[in-house]
Amino acid sequence: MASRNSARNTLKLAPVLDLNEATVLHESLLALKGGAVAIDASAVERVGALCVQVLMAAARSWEADRLSFTFAEVSDAFIKTTQLIGADIGPLMAKEI
Numbered sequence: 001m002a003s004r005n006s007a008r009n010t011l012k013l014a015p016v017l018d019l020n021e022a023t024v025l026h027e028s029l030l031a032l033k034g035g036a037v038a039i040d041a042s043a044v045e046r047v048g049a050l051c052v053q054v055l056m057a058a059a060r061s062w063e064a065d066r067l068s069f070t071f072a073e074v075s076d077a078f079i080k081t082t083q084l085i086g087a088d089i090g091p092l093m094a095k096e097i
Contacts (some may be wrong), residue, residue: 008036008037008038008068009032009036009037009038010037010039011029011035011037011071012040012042013025013039013040013041013078014044015044015046016044016050017026017044017052017082018046018048018051019084021051022048024041025051025054025055026054026073029054029055033065034067035067035083036062037062037068037069038068038071038072039055039069039070039072041071041075042073042074042075043073044074044076044078045077045079046081047077047082052081052087056087057073069092070092070093071092074089076092
């Protein structure tokens with residue numbers, strides 16, 4: 001699920017992030033702990049509140065460790081669902097320099 005990318009790790013999310021995927025997502029994120037992470041949510045078609053919660057908790061954990069945690073790519077479905085849930089991923093979006 002995750003692949004190495006230069007100085008940071010990229011985690012490509014599954015198309016369906018439901019209750020069954022929450023544990024897999026959590027374990028994948030734990031495996032990347034200690035380094036910068038870029039989330040690729042470009043293939044996400046459906047996302048449940050629990051997986052959004054796992055991602056937001058990870059973002060806070062990375063922030064506490066002073067490490068980069070960004071969303072490099074996101075699908076329209078991912079954006080719309082996070083907005084519906086009330087999760088603001090805007091500050092976590094990768095910025096062009």
